[in-house]
Amino acid sequence: MMASTAQSRIKSISYAKYGYMFIAPFFIVYAFFQIWPLINTFILSFYGNGDAASEFVGLENYQTLLFGGDNRRSRALNDTFIQSFINTVILWVGNFIPQIFLSLLLAVWFTDSKLHIPGKGFFKVVMYLPNIITAVSVAALFMRFISNSQTSAVNIILAQMGNEPIKFENDPTWSRGIVMFIQTWMWFGNTMIMMMSGILGINPSLFEAANIDGASSGQTLRKITLPLLKPMVVYTLITSMIGGLQMFDIPFLYHTAAGDIKDHLRTVAVFIYEQFRAGNNVHNPQYGVAGAASIMLFIVTAILGIFVFRMNRDQDEVRKKKERKELVKEYKRQQKLAKNGGLD
């Protein structure tokens, strides 16, 4: 292993320029379409809102969002922002837990050679199906099934049974539950496929060996599948977390009356969108507040990301890096010594 690494290192010297060529398009496009907008957002977060957009206000937007202030506007924005953050966490946890549970369970079942589930292929296809559907259509569909509207399916049935119609959007438990259900419904098939391709990526000879050694399904799962699946679970966790923090479509669309976004469904993403978008609900674009909220969302994501990234880091690489660091240190020390020696 060490030999081949060394070999490739020697060989790759003349090929380094290809490395740059291969990764150049990515970084050029990324800088133009993402990095600059990010910097732009950062700059905007220090400027005023609405008509006062050109006025430098320093950290005022951050202060307003995090701690409120002595006027009504600051307090209201603070409340809304904090609430939107809480909403985001609740909605994400509420859809991630059932989603990862279902998809892991199904992935393990579907890849277990000892289980004979008829129609496996059919199930996989059907369970992935909701994910292929546009979120807006899904929202529209569920709005017709269950919403504030008295003409939504559930309310019509309730009325026929002699009950009062329920305004499902107005009740935090109902509406959050519905949004969580829709999110799980849409995403568990997707996660399941990711998990399955992870399990199938595990060298089948390992399973064969375990089988020959007479390991039970449970043992195989605990000793082989789950540990080897860890990177895949972590990957899913990262992507789902990023997805969760930007949860937008369903919470944004799940309301009947125009512009009446519910306080208990407003996620951070919806909050930001409302702020930078000029319109009826927010009269003038509030780039400052939107920018500050974006940057805070960025910081939270980064902290979570680093945490997960550390968990995921492959141990080999850590050791190699340490060794390299040691080498560099050693080299520098010797250089220093030589330098000092020279001077003396």
Added chain:
Amino acid sequence: MEHVGVKDNYMLIQRIKSIGCFIVCLLLAAICLVPLWVMICNATWDRFHLSTTPINFIPGGDFAENFYNISKGEMAQFPDFNVFTGYRNSLIIAGCSTILTVFFSAMTAYGLTVYNFKIRDGAYTLILAVMMIPVQVTSTGFVQFMVGTLGLANSYIPLILPAIAAPAVVFYMRQYMKSSFPLDIVEAARIDGCGEFRTFISIAIPMCKPAIAVQAIFAFVANWNNYYTQNMIILSDTDRYTMPIMIQNVLGQDKHPDAGAQYAAVALSIIPIVVIYLCLSKFIVGGVALGGVKE
């Protein structure tokens, strides 16, 4: 199968387990399918029927009427709704984006895996870092830059070109290449006198097909479903409306509440993509599984 008592017992347990799993799967499949089936059936009933029987499992005969109400009729319910325009536009955006995403992500991942150069680790760390950035973080600056500074409102450029840089896909591809793409092959190719770019195209890409297939599906779906970005860029040109924006406009149409027409509009937005998916599903799901086993 050896006929030993213990083995028989074992088989029985496995069989019971299988049946249990099957029932759970059946239930989940029903949860996935029933809403869609009800939607299709409801799209074929008029609003009077729907106001008393809101959930139908049997199709009715009013689809033509509903379709008339959502197409450009005399009193068109949703004047801006034209499924075919929506399909065409969404296909253009999602198709181009997907190709760009998988190709350039594979290329970037290949560059990061195969070559050793000074900024490699830094570049990879950067990609890992930016992977965490949600699109909402940059959207304020993005819209201002694209629409305000560059005047690209209604243009597809801001929707397609950024697909070249998809950090999460690069991350996934690199993971995949690290675990299942032997670098020896590259060396062998070099010895055979194969150019670097050709090695990538003719050896690396075919070998990474399983990963590319998975990522292509996800990229396509993500772009097809993307309402957030599209809605920020495609502001006003109805000819360029994509499917999600059209559906949103149907929902927002307040003056002619007609449940049948709404179901029909939503169904039309869903059915063709579902049909295409079902046709390709064997390839999609099977390809994923096959690719995994091979390596």
Added chain:
Amino acid sequence: MNNLKKTLALMAALAMTATAFVGCGDDDTSSSTTEATTTAAEETTEGDVAEETTEGDVAEETTEAGEAAEVPALGTPDGTLGEGGDALTILCWTEDDLTHMYDVVANQSGMDKSMMVYKNVGANGTEANEKYTQMFASDEDVDLYFCDADWNMAYQNNDEYSAPLSAVGITEDMYANAYEYTVAMGKDSNGVLKGASWQAAAGGYVYRADLAEQYLGITTPEDMQAMISDWDAFWATAAEVYTASGEVTAMTDSLGGVWRAYSNGNRATAWVQDGTITEDNATACLGDFISMAKTNYDAGYISTATQWTDDWLPQGMSAGAQANKTFGFFFPTWAIGANSSLEQAQGKEGTEGSTYGMYNICEGPTSWFWGGSWICVSPKTDNATEAGQFIYAMTVDATSMKAYVESKGDFVNNKPVMAEVVADGTNSNPLLGGQDQFAVLADSAANIDMSIATQYDATINSELQNAVQAYCEGTIASEEDCVDEFLNKLSEALTDVTVE
């Protein structure tokens, strides 16, 4: 200012050579009868240059309903705007009116009907505002656009979005026969005329005549009006209706409807004063609305449906999930003509549960109005001439406006025309069983006062309705919290207004 003077001088000169002399009371008059009137042209110049005095002048010039004042013919564009575009593109959020306008405009101006195209932003009335902003941000080809009363000021006050009407040959003295408030609302903060309205949006109470007879024994709109002449009487009648219907039928369609009637009928001050909304002023504006709404909502006299949702209009039918849920709607003139909300609420004639033609209209507990649309010119237009022709035909020319009344059944912004229509007695609205809604609403229209309107009213109305709806439904605990929530949301939404 110098530029403006030059422009106006030029215009006056042009007007002298080609001013049409249109007598509005005269049906035969058309814009082809030209007669140069130097005085009219001079008046134009004076009136517009001395902006401060303009309003007073118009008020003096305005005649009593029935006596038509002479208005000048359409002037020529002043050259500041583009010409020669292929099509006159009109931005709107509903094409219901436009489809009736094409013929009217084509007949009056001789413009080819195919010249006129519309772009529907396809959004709720309240969201259209946002869509418009995007349209302008993306440099779409827009020549004319319609603005709602709730937010037209936001566009008229922005020179990037709206050009003075004088630039397309429309002057203020053309509106001598119009309802005063439409002219006042059409001006920007500097008093420049930037929008023209084709309608006067007086509101009334449209009720189910069949249910009135059944529950209250009332057969005429006059008797009905006596039953609901003020809010106290209105709610007392509501109790009767609710009981008689077996606790099914609410007196009114929605909280939003009650708020529109209350807000524009009973409110005395503007929401925003000196860039500030104080709690005291807000409380004064709200009056006893919140407690009135809560009491009657809880009692079942106000329907739980929300305006502009699926629940709202089907309440007007006698079958279906929402059957007979409401006794009547608070509707303005634009909601009771052809292709209107009322038509939608009644359902297609002959279908199950249709209440087609079973409605009547009366003034209701207060004299009020709701909305109205102004036509504005985009500064980026490339059809200045056609834009002027369109506005002239729809908002100035008596003949074509009368044709529009007959086609669409809208209440047009022209007093003599409306007086004539009422006097003729020819208008019979099939949706109202043949009743003439103009006769009922003519007085209300004359009394509309929009001096307390501000450009923030759209946001204020929607935030208030959300807060009160939440209070009525029990999500918000007390009236105090409701006001607090309302003001909080406002403070978030309005950056250029201080909410205390």
